[in-house]
Amino acid sequence: MDRSLFNNLVEIHQFCYSIGMAIGNLNLKGKAVCAPLAGISNRPFRVLAIRGGAAMTYTEMISSEAIIRRQKRTFGMMAFQPEEQPLAIQLFGANPEVMLEAARIVTEECHPDLLHVNFGCPAKKVVAKNGGAAVLKDLGLTREIIEAVVAGAGSTPVSIKMRTGWDDQSPVYLEVGRIAQEAGAMAVCLHARSRAGGYAGKADWSAIRKLKDAVGITVIGNGDVASGEDAARMIEMTGCDMVMIGRAAIGNPLIFAQVNQYLDNGTMIDPPSLEEKVCLVVDHAGMMVEEYGESRGVMMMRKHLGLYVRGFVGASEMRNRLVQTKTLDEIRAIFSEYIALQTTREDDDSNEQ
Ligand SMILES: Cc1cc2nc3c(=O)[nH]c(=O)nc-3n(C[C@H](O)[C@H](O)[C@H](O)COP(=O)(O)O)c2cc1C
Structure with missing residues (x-):
């Protein structure tokens, strides 16, 4: 990313x-x-x-x-x-x-x-x-x-x-x-x-x-x-x-x-792309870990994670996984997996058209 x-x-x-x-x-x-x-x-x-x-x-x-x-x-x-x-x-x-x-x-x-x-x-x-x-x-x-x-x-x-x-x-x-x-x-x-x-x-x-x-x-x-x-x-x-x-x-x-x-x-800024949103949330998690150490930082980050994924496909399942994370790598992995899945879906959709 x-x-x-x-x-x-x-x-x-x-x-x-x-x-x-x-x-x-x-x-x-x-x-x-x-x-x-x-x-x-x-x-x-x-x-x-x-x-x-x-x-x-x-x-x-x-x-x-x-x-x-x-x-x-x-x-x-x-x-x-x-x-x-x-x-x-x-x-x-x-x-x-x-x-x-x-x-x-x-x-x-x-x-x-x-x-x-x-x-x-x-x-x-x-x-x-x-x-x-x-x-x-x-x-x-x-x-x-x-x-x-x-x-x-x-x-x-x-x-x-x-x-x-x-x-x-x-x-x-x-x-x-x-x-x-x-x-x-x-x-x-x-x-x-x-x-x-x-x-x-x-x-x-x-x-x-x-x-x-x-x-x-x-x-x-x-x-x-x-x-x-x-x-x-x-x-x-x-x-x-x-x-x-x-x-x-x-x-x-x-x-x-x-x-x-x-x-x-009176103008709207373009909403961030999925990749940009994911960069933002992973950045935020990284900053929390830097500030509070991994265990406390990830724990404190949990209350933000659920809100970052508002509007994501399958958000509630993702939230369930995110609230159980204990390390920054786990958070990164969940979001990388999500991006990969969405990219595959988009490719499949465009192949079908
Ligand atoms: C989790 C949470 C913590 C808050 N902590 C404070 C605080 O420390 N000091 C304060 O003046 N207001 C605090 N508030 C109130 C908010 O600053 C704000 O007045 C309130 O959420 C209404 O604004 P909103 O509709 O934009 O959320 C808190 C609100 C929430 C939801």
């Missing part, structure tokens, strides 16, 4: 759109950013997102308490290379003093392009300690946390990400948007569902419209964008400045180039 196929592909696409956006002193190329995804947004995923056209990547959420305790694993999660930039480090926590100290440490020692605060996480272990979406229940605390992070971040811009509220009965996103602006945040991202809403139904994009009308800072819309058309519709309906894409990027890092080009000039 020719590794350069994927690199050629991304080089062509990365440079063919010209739209952009500024968040404070940070200038971004493109309008589609790659969402923070716990358990997914590690270095290989972020590198591929940037190569695939993302305007910015985020780390998965990082505990402010763990930062000030200087946990080694946490610092590993915040380490990054230029090929993952522009990059935001996402913090969560419920104690303004701890958040201030964590923001200071992260800014001075890790130098991210943006510091980002999570007010959206619904996970029990986070909200049980009053972090993530739980902060939305106390707007005084929300303000204190944003002010603390802005103070700790110095000249690094700060943004926040929130859900509409703790539940559908208590929407607070407009107040939180205004608070963020007053407290010195440069951007606000809204995942347009409440914490209680989980991932059910459709994200309520009308909330993003209301937020955009309520604040003057950059608004990033989030929830259910899976194509260039979705992104264009979200921007048209809500007036948001940028879109954030999460689930649709897993197994399809090229979505960012697809979205950015569509927003730029």
